[in-house]
Each structure stands twice: as structure tokens, then as C-alpha cells.
Amino acid sequence: MWSSSSVSLAAGRGSGSVRLISPTACTVATHVDSAIEYLMVKKDFQAALDTCERGLESLSSSGEQEDSWCLKHGELKTALTIVGIQALAELNQWRGVLTSVLQQFGEIEKIPAKIIQMCILLYVKVDERAVMKNAVCDWLHCSGNMSQSGFSTVAELYIRHILVPMGQTSEALEFLDCDVGRVAFTEEQRQAAQCLVDLQNEKNASLSNPNPEFVVVATTASVSQQDKLRQWLNSIMRLLHRGLSVASVRIRPFCRRRVFLALLLLYLLLVRVDPALPSAFPWLFRLHGLLKQTWNTMFGPYYRANARN
The missing domain is CATH 1.25.40 (Serine Threonine Protein Phosphatase 5, Tetratricopeptide repeat)
Incomplete structure (x- = not known):
């Protein structure tokens, strides 16, 4: 050695x-x-x-x-x-x-x-x-x-x-x-x-004794990241709203209410509720099923009509 x-x-x-x-x-x-x-x-x-x-x-x-x-x-x-x-x-x-x-x-x-x-x-x-x-x-x-x-x-x-x-x-x-x-x-x-x-x-x-300035900087960065995420979600919601507005002529009133309910749940879940919480998981599964059913109701006849043509 x-x-x-x-x-x-x-x-x-x-x-x-x-x-x-x-x-x-x-x-x-x-x-x-x-x-x-x-x-x-x-x-x-x-x-x-x-x-x-x-x-x-x-x-x-x-x-x-x-x-x-x-x-x-x-x-x-x-x-x-x-x-x-x-x-x-x-x-x-x-x-x-x-x-x-x-x-x-x-x-x-x-x-x-x-x-x-x-x-x-x-x-x-x-x-x-x-x-x-x-x-x-x-x-x-x-x-x-x-x-x-x-x-x-x-x-x-x-x-x-x-x-x-x-x-x-x-x-x-x-x-x-x-x-x-x-x-x-x-x-x-x-x-x-x-x-x-x-x-x-x-x-x-x-x-x-951790540096307080470092803690403040880390907190500020976390808040800034959350703000960016909310802005991105709001943009997605506006884009989805425009698409649904264009297709609203083909949606029956019953389906329209479902779409409105799905948008409301999506907003509450993604903007008002933290998706990382365990309590949010059941909401995610229910929302996924509701959106899938709404999609099939709204656009299913349109695709079948194109196939017949």
C-alpha cells in the first residue's frame, strides 16, 4: 500500500x-x-x-x-x-x-x-x-x-x-x-x-442552516413554473372551446350539455385541483371515461357518414 x-x-x-x-x-x-x-x-x-x-x-x-x-x-x-x-x-x-x-x-x-x-x-x-x-x-x-x-x-x-x-x-x-x-x-x-x-x-x-435566499429563489421558481402551467392549460381550454364552437352545429342539445359538463370537470381538475394528489386519481379516471363517451357520441356519426359516402 x-x-x-x-x-x-x-x-x-x-x-x-x-x-x-x-x-x-x-x-x-x-x-x-x-x-x-x-x-x-x-x-x-x-x-x-x-x-x-x-x-x-x-x-x-x-x-x-x-x-x-x-x-x-x-x-x-x-x-x-x-x-x-x-x-x-x-x-x-x-x-x-x-x-x-x-x-x-x-x-x-x-x-x-x-x-x-x-x-x-x-x-x-x-x-x-x-x-x-x-x-x-x-x-x-x-x-x-x-x-x-x-x-x-x-x-x-x-x-x-x-x-x-x-x-x-x-x-x-x-x-x-x-x-x-x-x-x-x-x-x-x-x-x-x-x-x-x-x-x-x-x-x-x-x-x-440552509441559506434563506436559496429557499426564496427555489420557491419563486416553483411558483413561476405553476403559473406557466396554468397559462398553458388555459390556452388548451380556449383552443378546445373554439373547436367545439365550430362543431356545435352538429351536436345535439343533450350532447352539448355533456360537453359543457366535461369542460367544467376538466377545468376543476387541472386548474383547481393538484393532479399529483392521490385524491385526484378517481377524478382522472371518471373524466377519461366521460370524455371518451362524449367523443364517440359527437363524432361517431360523422365518421360513419364519411365512410358511407
């Missing part, structure tokens, strides 16, 4: 910038290479996870105390943990990632910045931001972590991917104004984060 991190890590480790000075370091480095190969080349994620666990066990059992080894120990431990996180994610065992990391480092404040960043991205990916919220907050407020190179990135991820999406805008503003926020962000970064929080506040306000 985060194979790019493993590539950069492997590249940095293979560049020769740090010398491996002990047999234990060489053995653990071999585990790192094997785990990366299983993860990225062979796609055997379980084998990659098992290799990382063996490498971490070798590190924990090592008794070397030299300063140079302590530095290399931290680098190898971070490398194995990063590959192990990726393997767990690929195996869909992400729920145990934070617990596994805490087992390796003991306390949340002692976790390296790179691993904290990966944990944030993982739990954000699966939409479980609440799992990391308190942990990241504790990590950021640890004074010993402020000197790490990735401290600012962790703070940015905390604001952008945890607090703001969770709607914790007030807490985000407090973080920006506290001492930790001033250390983590430059002035430009603080302004960008402030704009992000303001946008989220506006979004929350629009969801809780």
Missing part, C-alpha cells in the same frame, strides 16, 4: 551513507532486504510480515551498547516496522497496526515521525481517524519529538486529515494558536490551515 516508502528507505540504506559495523546489524539488514523483496517483488505479504518479526526479534535480543550501534538499531527497527505496517495493510489486518507499533516502541511518544505518518495515512484510508486522534495529539505535545525532521508533516496531517474531516474545528484552531502549532508551522502554513478550518466551518453552517 505504501511501497514508495519502502523503496526510498531501501535506496537510502543501500547508498552506503551508514556503515554496518556488527554481525547483528548485517543479519538484521538481510531480514530487511528479504522483507522488501517479499513485499514488493514476490507479493508474499505474509512472508514479508514473518521476516519483519524475525528481524525485530533479533534486534530486541541484541546486547550491543555502542553509540553507533544504537543509531543503526533505530534505523533498522524503523525499516522493519515500516515494511511490517505495509504487510499488515495488504493482509487487511490494519486494525492491529497501532497495537503492533506500540509493542515495539513501548510508548506513543517514542515512535519515529515516519511511522506516525504512515499510521495516520493508513487509518485515514480506512476512515478510522478517531483511532489516531488522541495518539497523534500526545505525540505532537511531546517536547522530544519537536526536533524530528518529520514533526511539521505530522502536525499538518493531524490538522488536514484528522481534526478538520472529523469536524473538530475549534480544537484545530486551538492547536494552531498553541506553542506546538507555532513550532510546527510557518506563518504561511498557519494561514493555509486557518483557511481550511474556515471552509469547514462554512460547510458545517450551510448544512445546519
Whole structure:
């Protein structure tokens, strides 16, 4: 899932910038290479996870105390943990990632910045931001972590991917104004984060209180559409009236009364009654039957007369 991190890590480790000075370091480095190969080349994620666990066990059992080894120990431990996180994610065992990391480092404040960043991205990916919220907050407020190179990135991820999406805008503003926020962000970064929080506040306000102007515009558009519909119906009625007037000479008085009654019902149904109401359905069926009977009475003889001619 985060194979790019493993590539950069492997590249940095293979560049020769740090010398491996002990047999234990060489053995653990071999585990790192094997785990990366299983993860990225062979796609055997379980084998990659098992290799990382063996490498971490070798590190924990090592008794070397030299300063140079302590530095290399931290680098190898971070490398194995990063590959192990990726393997767990690929195996869909992400729920145990934070617990596994805490087992390796003991306390949340002692976790390296790179691993904290990966944990944030993982739990954000699966939409479980609440799992990391308190942990990241504790990590950021640890004074010993402020000197790490990735401290600012962790703070940015905390604001952008945890607090703001969770709607914790007030807490985000407090973080920006506290001492930790001033250390983590430059002035430009603080302004960008402030704009992000303001946008989220506006979004929350629009969801809780709809814009009255929008409601008025929507109501006006609905009324305008109804007026247009009524004008169209009135035009149809006038056109129908003209047609019936022309044919009235051929209509008997009894049929004329039926036509008048049909027009009256049509007007009441379409203009005075909302056709969308369920109560209007029986009227529609009755009107359809009445109009069909009226049509047959009025124009049936005319068509039969033309057929005889």
C-alpha cells in the first residue's frame, strides 16, 4: 500500500551513507532486504510480515551498547516496522497496526515521525481517524519529538486529515494558536490551515442552516413554473372551446350539455385541483371515461357518414 516508502528507505540504506559495523546489524539488514523483496517483488505479504518479526526479534535480543550501534538499531527497527505496517495493510489486518507499533516502541511518544505518518495515512484510508486522534495529539505535545525532521508533516496531517474531516474545528484552531502549532508551522502554513478550518466551518453552517435566499429563489421558481402551467392549460381550454364552437352545429342539445359538463370537470381538475394528489386519481379516471363517451357520441356519426359516402 505504501511501497514508495519502502523503496526510498531501501535506496537510502543501500547508498552506503551508514556503515554496518556488527554481525547483528548485517543479519538484521538481510531480514530487511528479504522483507522488501517479499513485499514488493514476490507479493508474499505474509512472508514479508514473518521476516519483519524475525528481524525485530533479533534486534530486541541484541546486547550491543555502542553509540553507533544504537543509531543503526533505530534505523533498522524503523525499516522493519515500516515494511511490517505495509504487510499488515495488504493482509487487511490494519486494525492491529497501532497495537503492533506500540509493542515495539513501548510508548506513543517514542515512535519515529515516519511511522506516525504512515499510521495516520493508513487509518485515514480506512476512515478510522478517531483511532489516531488522541495518539497523534500526545505525540505532537511531546517536547522530544519537536526536533524530528518529520514533526511539521505530522502536525499538518493531524490538522488536514484528522481534526478538520472529523469536524473538530475549534480544537484545530486551538492547536494552531498553541506553542506546538507555532513550532510546527510557518506563518504561511498557519494561514493555509486557518483557511481550511474556515471552509469547514462554512460547510458545517450551510448544512445546519440552509441559506434563506436559496429557499426564496427555489420557491419563486416553483411558483413561476405553476403559473406557466396554468397559462398553458388555459390556452388548451380556449383552443378546445373554439373547436367545439365550430362543431356545435352538429351536436345535439343533450350532447352539448355533456360537453359543457366535461369542460367544467376538466377545468376543476387541472386548474383547481393538484393532479399529483392521490385524491385526484378517481377524478382522472371518471373524466377519461366521460370524455371518451362524449367523443364517440359527437363524432361517431360523422365518421360513419364519411365512410358511407
